[in-house]
Amino acid sequence: MDPRLLVVSVISVFLMLSWLVHRLVERPVARILKNGLDTSFARLRNTVNTP
Secondary structure (H helix, E strand, O other), rough: OOOHHHHHHHHHHHHHHHHHHHHHHHHHHHHHHHHHHHHHHHHHHHHHHOO
């Protein structure tokens, strides 16, 4: 196999895999983490504001 074709193929496969990980793992986990952080900060604000 031509080395240039191999390099282009490997780069293409890794770009596709990284996009899939971003779409299928990172985005859903980010939503869950954001909701958890929002809840935690809301609780923290409520405890700080109450006398």
